[in-house]
Amino acid sequence: MDDARSRLIESAQDLLWERGYTGTSPKAIQERAGAGQGSMYHHFTGKSDLARAAIRRTADELVPRSRAHLDGPGSPLARIQAYLRAERDVLRGCRIGRLVQDQEVVGDPELRQPIDDVFSSAIARLARVLREGQEAGEVRADVDPEQVAVTLMAVIQGGYVLARAHQDEARFAAAVEGALSLVAAVRP
Amino acid sequence: MDDARSRLIESAQDLLWERGYTGTSPKAIQERAGAGQGSMYHHFTGKSDLARAAIRRTADELVPRSRAHLDGPGSPLARIQAYLRAERDVLRGCRIGRLVQDQEVVGDPELRQPIDDVFSSAIARLARVLREGQEAGEVRADVDPEQVAVTLMAVIQGGYVLARAHQDEARFAAAVEGALSLVAAVRP
DNA sequence: GTCTATAGGAGGATAGAC
DNA sequence: GTCTATCCTCCTATAGAC
Secondary structure (H helix, E strand, O other), X not given: OOOHHHHHHHHHHHHHHHHOOOXXXXXXXXXXXXXXXXXXXXXXXXXXXXXXXXXXXXXXXXXXXXXXXXXXXOOXXXXXXXHHOOOOOHHHOOOOHHHHHOHHHHHOHHHHXXXXXXXXXXXHHHHHHHHXXXXXXXXXXXXXXXXXXXXXXXXXXXXXXXXXXXXXXXXXXXXXXXHHHHHEOOOO | OOOHHHHHXXXXXXXXXXXXXXXXXXXXXXXXXXXXXXXXXXXXXXXXXXXXXXXXXXXXXXXXXXXXXXOOOOOHHHHHHHHHOOOOOHHHOOOOHHHHHOHHHHHOHHHHHHHHHHHHXXXXXXXXXXXXXXXXXXXXXXXXXHHHHHHHHHHHHHHHHHHHHHOOHHHHHHHHHHXXXXXXXXXX
């Protein structure tokens, strides 16, 4: 689709990623979309309504991505490695994680829910694969898979933060590699 | 000190924590500080100048906090546990980590530097304590302390993100406990 | 040092014509 | 569906009086 409504949503997705909710103005969205005021307020009741659509769309795009790595082929540990090492636009930050800083986003259940869903579904899948890995003897056996799944998701999100602070993707890579080294079963 | 200049900095610290750089207006800072326009523009050249002072002050307050736990008494592993489990205003987020989402902050070296320093100094101390822990047999020996130090810092920052997304401090705790379980040496 | 006045621009939205 | 006009508030800063 490349009608005005879709272009507005896409532009909102980009700008929310770049500047967050507070930093994104209706005007900027319209300009990037090549649409006018009237067009935007015809399709959406206002900024938050458009943001809802944009965040839902971004969430819908991200879930399959983690699914592709974690439910893909390969040994459990290999799938976890693939997910953590997947190519990311590290210095631009996480398009969904960055939004939880905005008061307006966290305060509006309709804006927050899709974000939480992305994390929760990835964590659930990570936990399952970790458990498989334990059964296969690839993953350290004496840890709680549910807990470690949250840890790994946090490493990714925190990796973004540290990389941006340091302005260096290597910080993200270090966080991830450190986590992977900890998850692997101890060599006998 | 409780002169206008200091009150302005304190108010800016609070608002930057709550709303980020973009979401914080000079006017709001002035109101919270009980100071007028003239006062603020007398002491600071503008918003970014005041933000620089506020961020530096916040950074100066946070560094000793990690130092207290990591350079404190106790076994290496106990110190790492103490740092990761330290009381935090989890749902309000990290007062320093939240700022790296702002384009204006990351783009201004004077704003970004103090933030990076907080992380880098904590990571360096974590690495040192991890190494001590390895020598003491408390910490898993087959991992790179420098890398794992970054991982642990990422867990903290990511823990904030996940907790805010889920609106539940337990997410932070799970991330931290998972990390601690991974760091500990495998029981023989 | 602090106050008030002033100012151009952006933010967010509504109204009615086409 | 989209355009233009209009509105009021907030943003950030400057100027000059006190």
